[in-house]
Amino acid sequence: MNIAVIGMGTMGAPMARNLLKAGHSVVVHNRTREREEPLVADGASRADTPAAAASGVEVVLTCVSDTPDVQRVLLDPKIGVINGLTSGSLIIDCSSIAPAATREIAATFADKGIGFVDAPVSGGSEGAIKGTLAIMCGGTVDNFARATPLLEVLGSKVTHIGDVGAGQVAKVANQIVIAGTYLALGEALTLAAKAGADPQKVVEAIGGGVAGSWIMQNRSSNVLNDTYPLGFRTRLHRKDLGIALDTARTFEVPVPVASLVATIEDGLIAQGLGDEDMSNLARFIRRGAGVPDGPLSAGDS
Amino acid sequence: MNIAVIGMGTMGAPMARNLLKAGHSVVVHNRTREREEPLVADGASRADTPAAAASGVEVVLTCVSDTPDVQRVLLDPKIGVINGLTSGSLIIDCSSIAPAATREIAATFADKGIGFVDAPVSGGSEGAIKGTLAIMCGGTVDNFARATPLLEVLGSKVTHIGDVGAGQVAKVANQIVIAGTYLALGEALTLAAKAGADPQKVVEAIGGGVAGSWIMQNRSSNVLNDTYPLGFRTRLHRKDLGIALDTARTFEVPVPVASLVATIEDGLIAQGLGDEDMSNLARFIRRGAGVPDGPLSAGDS
Numbered sequence: 171m172n173i174a175v176i177g178m179g180t181m182g183a184p185m186a187r188n189l190l191k192a193g194h195s196v197v198v199h200n201r202t203r204e205r206e207e208p209l210v211a212d213g214a215s216r217a218d219t220p221a222a223a224a225s226g227v228e229v230v231l232t233c234v235s236d237t238p239d240v241q242r243v244l245l246d247p248k249i250g251v252i253n254g255l256t257s258g259s260l261i262i263d264c265s266s267i268a269p270a271a272t273r274e275i276a277a278t279f280a281d282k283g284i285g286f287v288d289a290p291v292s293g294g295s296e297g298a299i300k301g302t303l304a305i306m307c308g309g310t311v312d313n314f315a316r317a318t319p320l321l322e323v324l325g326s327k328v329t330h331i332g333d334v335g336a337g338q339v340a341k342v343a344n345q346i347v348i349a350g351t352y353l354a355l356g357e358a359l360t361l362a363a364k365a366g367a368d369p370q371k372v373v374e375a376i377g378g379g380v381a382g383s384w385i386m387q388n389r390s391s392n393v394l395n396d397t398y399p400l401g402f403r404t405r406l407h408r409k410d411l412g413i414a415l416d417t418a419r420t421f422e423v424p425v426p427v428a429s430l431v432a433t434i435e436d437g438l439i440a441q442g443l444g445d446e447d448m449s450n451l452a453r454f455i456r457r458g459a460g461v462p463d464g465p466l467s468a469g470d471s
Numbered sequence: 472m473n474i475a476v477i478g479m480g481t482m483g484a485p486m487a488r489n490l491l492k493a494g495h496s497v498v499v500h501n502r503t504r505e506r507e508e509p510l511v512a513d514g515a516s517r518a519d520t521p522a523a524a525a526s527g528v529e530v531v532l533t534c535v536s537d538t539p540d541v542q543r544v545l546l547d548p549k550i551g552v553i554n555g556l557t558s559g560s561l562i563i564d565c566s567s568i569a570p571a572a573t574r575e576i577a578a579t580f581a582d583k584g585i586g587f588v589d590a591p592v593s594g595g596s597e598g599a600i601k602g603t604l605a606i607m608c609g610g611t612v613d614n615f616a617r618a619t620p621l622l623e624v625l626g627s628k629v630t631h632i633g634d635v636g637a638g639q640v641a642k643v644a645n646q647i648v649i650a651g652t653y654l655a656l657g658e659a660l661t662l663a664a665k666a667g668a669d670p671q672k673v674v675e676a677i678g679g680g681v682a683g684s685w686i687m688q689n690r691s692s693n694v695l696n697d698t699y700p701l702g703f704r705t706r707l708h709r710k711d712l713g714i715a716l717d718t719a720r721t722f723e724v725p726v727p728v729a730s731l732v733a734t735i736e737d738g739l740i741a742q743g744l745g746d747e748d749m750s751n752l753a754r755f756i757r758r759g760a761g762v763p764d765g766p767l768s769a770g771d772s
Contacts (some may be wrong), residue, residue: 236565269666302502306676308668331668332769339668343659347682350658350695351729354651357726358644361715364568364722367609367632367640375607375630376643379593380703381648383684385650408655414662421665423760425649425658426731434727459724 171195172228173320174223175214177245177265178205181291182233184298184445185264185324187212189231192323193441199223204372220244226256229320230260230261236409237267244275257283262317264305268339268388269338270420272300272308276334283352285313289321290341302326306344308336341467342417345410348448351385351429356452357392359466370394371440385449394466396456408435408444472496472622475524475531475556476515476572477544477552478566479506482592482668483534485599486565486625488513488579490532490658493624500524521545525555530621537710545576563618565606567591567627569714570639571721574607577635585634586614590622595703607645609637643718646711649749650732654684657753660694660767661760669769670696686750693750695767697757700749709736758764 177185178200186209190196196214199222211252217223220243224230228249229429232241240263244251251261252386261279263272263286276286293364296438297303299363303325314330318444331340356379359369369379373390376382392398411432418425434446441457458467472495476487479501487510491497497515499507500523507517518524521544525531531552535541541564552562562580563574564587565713577587588610596602602624608615622629632641638701659682660670678687686759693699712733719726735755736745742758744751757767 208767270582292677304676307672325705327679329672331672331676333667335666336672336769339663339666339672342666343663343668343670343673344677344680344682346659346678347652347655347684347687348661350651350655351648351682351684354648354728357719357724358647358726359652361647361719361722361724361726362640362644364696364724365639365640365642365718366634369644371630371632371637372607372641372644375605375628375632376593376645376648378628380644381645381652381687382684383648383652384681385684386648416704417666418662421662421760422761423658423662423665424756425662426735427655427658427728430731439591452635455725459722468637 171229172227174199174217174227175339176220176223176232178209178235180184181298182232182265183209184295185231185233186214188301188323188471189320190214197227204301213306219249220251220367221254222251224251228259230255230259231264232261233264235265237271240265240267241271241275243276259314260285260287260313262287262289262320264291265291266341266410266413267338268418269335269342272338273335285309285316287313288334288337289317290337291325292341292344297387305329306337306340307329308332308338333469334466341410342414345407346414346425346428348385349411350427351383352449352451353431353434355385355390356393356455359390360452360455360461363466363468364459364461369466376414392448393448393452396464396466398450401449402448403445404438404448405444407448408439411435432438459464472530473528473530475518476531477524477531478535479510479519479760480767481596481684482565482599484510486532486534487515489602489624491620493516498524498528501728507703520550520698521552522550522555525552529560531556531560531574532621533562534565536566538572541566541568542576545577545604556585560615561586561588561614563588563590563621563764565590565592567642567714569635569768570637570643570718573639586610586617588614588618588636589635590618591638592626592641594653597601605636606630607632607641609639611636642711643715647715647726647729649686649714651728651751652684654732656686656691657694657756659761660691661753661756664769665760665762666765667681669729670767693748694753697765697767699747699751702750704746704747705736705751706745708749709733709740712736715760733758
């Protein structure tokens with residue numbers, strides 16, 4: 171299949187590479203053009219603009235940073251995909267952006283006979299490289315069916331949530347759940363240590379029961395060691411929580427935990443910690459509690 | 472072994488029964504005396520006061536509601552265990568109470584040559600009946616070793632966290648982690664539904680990844696169905712968060728999620744919902760969002 175991939179970031183580049191490996195013909199574009207070069211070495215062709223990339227392909231896959239970026243690469247009256255793509259083709263947007271904007275963009279393309287599937291991913295750069303992403307999809311049954319063979323190259327768990335935008339809504343839900351779980355873990359282990367219990371033993375004791383989670387299993391060592399290797403950047407999670415808060419306001423849902431974590435992440439970013447893994451929510455608690463940096467241990471103060 | 476069990480509540484009664492089944496000689500006491508009767512039918516003897524129950528036994532096991540209850544049954548100058556128990560014996564407190572009070576009580580008994588192990592449990596009434604509780608223990612290595620054969624009758628996972636009080640600290644950590652996880656799940660699924668996604672599909676899509684947890688696996692159906700069968704009462708979790716907040720203040724640790732959930736649970740209790748399962752934290756969000764009671768579905772408003 172002829173596919174354009176727009177956005178050669180941490181996620182987009184390995185996704186394009188996996189499509190090449192699967193035998194597809196791929197044309198790439200990135201705003202910072204030199205990021206296209208490694209993909210060209212892998213067999214991709216390149217295009218000067220999103221519009222040029224989209225010209226003549228059956229599918230455009232976008233993976234860029236935020237809502238305005240998607241709007242620009244798809245809808246810009248000069249360089250946007252909308253100037254290159256023809257009726258009958260399909261857009262798959264793997265960016266994490268606002269559900270409401272997604273629905274507007276999809277409607278614009280629907281008017282031109284172009285399908286749209288929102289397909290935000292989770293699983294990080296490792297998942298993108300290995301092709302083991304979880305992909306949450308919104309779109310019509312037909313468009314989802316057309317996207318599925320490609321998405322199955324990129325991810326190991328592809329779920330059709332519902333109509334267009336529903337994939338983005340699921341991603342928002344994911345980011346809210348992990349926000350509360352990470353912050354609570356940070357509070358619990360900091361308090362355990364300061365109150366005189368070995369936090370490692372606490373993890374062992376409670377991790378197999380009601381308090382157990384992927385995050386407890388895979389990220390409590392970050393909190394115990396006070397090291398926050400990526401993972402998923404606090405700065406990017408804050409961006410996603412911005413979408414969550416906007417969506418919550420639009421749909422009138424109080425989201426106190428999401429609001430709280432967003433403001434804490436603003437503090438972490440202000441401290442220069444935005445590029446650590448988001449398990450560093452624990453840092454905000456430990457610094458607030460006057461615990462010196464370094465591995466967390468019983469009686470810390 | 473001769474064992475006194477004080478407190479014939481939802482947890483204490485089945486624990487006493489399991490000790491009887493394991494062949495121990497058990498004397499029981501409960502403030503509301505008729506609650507002793509079913510245990511007498513199972514082979515226990517009964518005593519008029521905690522002091523009388525403790526007279527001549529090697530181990531006293533307490534399982535009562537809160538810090539003042541433990542202080543009363545153990546230390547009351549007239550009826551307390553301290554008047555009946557002799558040097559060389561051991562107290563095992565399975566109640567969930569303040570770590571600081573636990574350390575004071577243990578010190579009082581240590582002065583009389585009486586050992587103390589704090590051993591709060593998790594796993595609910597079902598775990599107490601089946602003998603599959605998780606038990607988090609604080610105490611000296613020797614006292615923990617003495618308590619272990621009995622605790623292994625009551626639970627399937629017995630962990631020695633550290634010195635006396637450390638079991639209670641682990642329980643506090645457990646209650647903070649689940650607080651944040653439950654609230655975040657309630658926010659995420661309510662928002663997903665109002666923003667137009669099928670919340671059941673969202674659970675399927677995100678539950679196997681970073682957002683996955685015991686709570687997601689086992690309690691998201693409560694949120695989806697808007698039914699909150701026990702489980703673990705909101706009222707009791709609020710009591711435990713009271714201990715968490717006191718402990719956090721004592722040890723100077725900011726615990727914003729625990730504080731937030733405590734105040735939300737006060738609201739739920741005020742609405743008459745304190746005896747539902749604590750997964751009803753989602754109710755606070757959905758009612759706040761104007762979602763009518765009943766199963767949660769896409770486009771709810």
